[in-house]
Amino acid sequence: RRGYQLVFTPHVARLDLWKTSGHLDFYGANMFAPIRVEDAEYQLKPMNCPGHILIYKDRRRSYRELPLRLAEFGTVYRYERSGVMHGLLRVRGFTQDDAHIFCTPDQIESEVEACVDFAKLVLTTFGFERYQVELSARDPNQPKDYAGTLADWQRAEAALENTMRRMQIPFERREGEAVFYGPKIDVKLIDAIGRPWQLTTVQFDFMLPARFGLQYVGPDGHPHQPLMVHRALLGSVERFFGVLIEHYAGAFPVWLSPVQAVVLPVSEKHQNYARQVADALRAGGVRVELDDRQEKLNARIRDAQLQKVPFMLVVGDREAQGGGVAVRRRDTGDAGFRPLADFLRDVRELIDRRVAKW
């Protein structure tokens, strides 16, 4: 719907590619050592950008094809010292929901705007309501750390600022936080207990298109250089899940819960009915488990409670006869008898509408 093409690119590429891209010079400290194969050196990819650039470069492009938006769930590998790795939050291999948009200079602001708008939709869907936006500019005292001319940077930073103003999004400007190839917008979301987490990033890039000699044929029939936008909404999928777990303290809304309901037969003779209930819910698209272990009912309820399963469905004689379940909610406990069809409808509603609080 937002006009992306999904692509996949290789995890290793010739070292030369990373020389051309500038990663070797500007990003080398974050990369693993090259791998030697048959007299050539290969590099595990720290970013997906060069792969997408090669797809762009595969043939002549016309202005009519722009903006060209390539998206990939791309796994990248970055060297981190062993001491700094931390759970899901900081790892050496992770998957980015990465995309690169190739566009003309007059498309840049609307593309940046569309990315920020997309990010807002994704973050609010996952239940994050508060966020802060930062515009990372270059450090004017360290021009050597950045590629491109001062004029390029001023134009790029102005484009990002204009977009934020037009969208009426308050932002903070941070000098010296830009990446080497261009300024960026970072969205930090604020979790349930007020901690900021850096996830979404939208980066402006005038440098890689120049280094790779990218072109498109304009309406005038002459070659022009496209601009590039790098964007990741969740950032790293692994890190995003780490943040999500922290935000909800493990108690996910129903639509996000790995197990949405667990069926608990009161005793062995209710196992058949319990299985029917579980099958019916599974067929209705609910992630359900049957816990018929030979443990006391209270112990099984406690386990499900510790797993933060939203619904525990206790079934005994009364439920089997009435064609329903005794509903127990993770948060408020006993919620009484509910006919099975009605319970299924209630849960489907919570899932389909992605209800955050229920």
Ligand SMILES: [Zn+2]
């Ligand atoms: Zn990129």
